[in-house]
Amino acid sequence: MPEYKHLFFDLDHTLWDFDANAKEALIEVYDHFELEAKGVHPFVDFYKHYLHHNEILWDRYHKGFITSDELKWKRMWRTMLEFKIGSEQLARDMSVHFLERLPVKKILFPHTIEILDYLTAKGYVLHLITNGFEKTQWSKINNSGLNKYFTHMITSEASNSLKPKKEIFDFALQKAGASLAESIMLGDNLDADIQGAINAGMDCVFVNHLKISTDIKPTYIIHHLEELEQIF
Template sequence: MKTYQHLFFDLDHTIWDFEANAKDALKESYLHHELALRGIEPFESFYEKYTYHNKKLWDRYTKGLIIQRELKWKRMFLTLLDFKIGDEPLARSLSQDFLDRLPIRTKVFPYTFEILDYLKKKKYNLHLITNGFNRIQEQKLVNAGLQDYFEIMITSEQSGCLKPNAGIFEYAMDVTGATPKNSIMIGDNLIADIQGAANFGMDSVFTNHIEDDTKHLATYEIRHLKELEDIF
């Protein structure tokens, strides 16, 4: 089995449970802004529409078609439009409130701390490569108690590139002293993490939490973080 020295984790959807945390934070914002009184109900409908627009805008953002600032508030604005409410100030207020609440959520996937302890004891160098925003990702790490496990966090803001662009992986190699041959990418996104790593000449682990039956280029596939013990 190949020997690795540097393990690069994605954060959201891989170890930090983005869906669960985002839903909790969005519900708090929904209640705080009393959206039900404006005819936006039930919450599940609001959440479903937000998820749809968020996914589409993130896809545009990763392709460089929109900027970060536009992504943040437009996903709320488009969601409100689905309920016949064209209120830009409300959308911007919702966006800021949601982004304030999101990083203080602390749900991680099962076995997260156990596997990170295991990997640290085995003397691996643990890092993060994330397309998330600097301040928010740092807050997530601190609030979830994850900050001490990782030596360096590389973000798209910091590197000026988004996964799967090779630039973010090149930047990661420069700041960590790693090489593609002694590194591996661990993530849930088949394009950003798996295809990105493959294009860069890095091995990868597909963290298939949703048990999607799909073909991929990953070197390994796991359906639970505990399975990393079989690889490292």
């Protein structure tokens, strides 16, 4: 087994439960802007449409077709169009409120703190590589208590690249002062995290919370974070 020293984690959907936190924040947006009174109901339909458009626009952002600003407000705008409301200003205001509320949420996947304590105690150096926005991601780790575990956080904004591009992994290795041989990527996204690591020549752990099948061959596959104790 390779002698790993540097562990590069993804944040959203791997350690920080993005879906649970986003739903809480969207409930607050829904209430704050009194969307039910505007004909946007029930909340479950608003939430379903948001998830649909958010996924499409994130894919377009990853592929370089839209900017981060467009992603942020257009996912709200497209969602509201489903309810025949086409106000760009409302969509932009909703986006600002959502991005203020989301990063203060604190829901983590089970055993996140325990496994980070375990890995830190064993002497591993932990880092984050995330496609999230710089200010938002820092707020997430500060509010959820994760900041003390990580030496570096490499974001797409700071590196001027996006997972799965090789450049963001090269940037992360350079910033951490780490070699490929002593580094491993841990994440939930088969394209961004796993295929990205493979393209960069880095070993990887597929954190398969959803237990999905894949033809991609990561170095390791786990279904629960506590299983990392069997690897490290």
